[in-house]
Amino acid sequence: MKKHFRELSVAFALALLLAVLAVKAPAFFQPKQFIPTLTDAAPIILLACGMSLVIICRQIDISVGSQFAVCSVVVGLAAKSLPMPVVALIAILTGAAFGAFNGLFIAGLRLPSIVVTLATMVTWREALRWWREGEYVRDLPPSFQWLGLGQASGQWALLAITLLVFLGLVFALKHLSGGRFIYAVGSDAEAARLAGINPQRLTFAVFLLMGALVGLAALVSAVRFPDVDPKSGTGHELRAIAAAVVGGVAISGGRGKLWGVLAGALLLAFIAPALVFLGAPAQWEKAIQGAIILLAVAADGWRTRKEQR
Helix, strand or coil: CCCCCHHHHHHHHHHHHHHHHHCCHHHHHHHHHHHHHHHHHHHHHHHHHHHHHHHHHHCCCCCCCHHHHHHHHHHHHHCCCHHHHHHHHHHHHHHHHHHHHHHHHHCCCCCCCCHHHHHHHHHHHHHHHHHHHCCCECCCCCCCCCHCCCHHHHHHHHHHHHHHHHEEEEHHHHHHHHHHHHHHHHHCCHHHHHHCHHHHHHHHHHHHHHHHHHHHHHHHHHHCCEEECCCCCCCHHHHHHHHHEEEEEEECCCHHHHHHHHHHHHHHHHHHHHHHCCCCCCCCHHHHHHHHHHHHHHHEEEHHHHHHH
């Protein structure tokens, strides 16, 4: 119980919010409201999972929002002439290329991840602005929106994709040696090196995987709309980091569970619609999210200081 206190705490907070909504606003759980809310959260869940791996490895990636925007545009342009399975592959490979680019500088040249990803965040966003000049990608084929399945079936398909990826990452972190190596490097890179792990190679792989998840998240987000907005992804890096930290991932690295990240992402995603259904001012959304993040960071700092004593 004590070992998973942070994850259980955020799960309890999520359950409490849902219980209040069940009593005060049962309409929130109607399928036409609840399923779209979950679908809206799906891209952030994918980004938060990738960001969690990066943070557990004691790194950070603040370029994911810019990567997301470029991948979304690439998805839209590719969908005009290619079948959707190929478009999905292109999205993932494009994101992986961005992740590999970050990884080369961070793992290869051993530059600080905050500096590298800050630079690429600005570079990709400005390059996209110069390329598209704010123009949407329009005239997409019928097979694009909702993967050609219609809204109801398309929503379930996107949720199924997100769930399968999430479960795969949970399994990998717990049962595969590569997953355990991420925790080892994040806890103590030098000790991991002495144990036979290559921290630089693992760091590169983590950023590569982060990029691939960005590409998939961009696809999951883009197919919900008839057009692709080149300004999509703005602020997604902060949402992903917030979901990871709220979900119990230690910002100092080496600790965190994806189940907690899932609960954190859903908790933050449900705040805005919950305020609407409860009749509270929508302006409170950011304040409440900020308070939750501050409490999570404070709890992590308190736990770290307690462990050091």
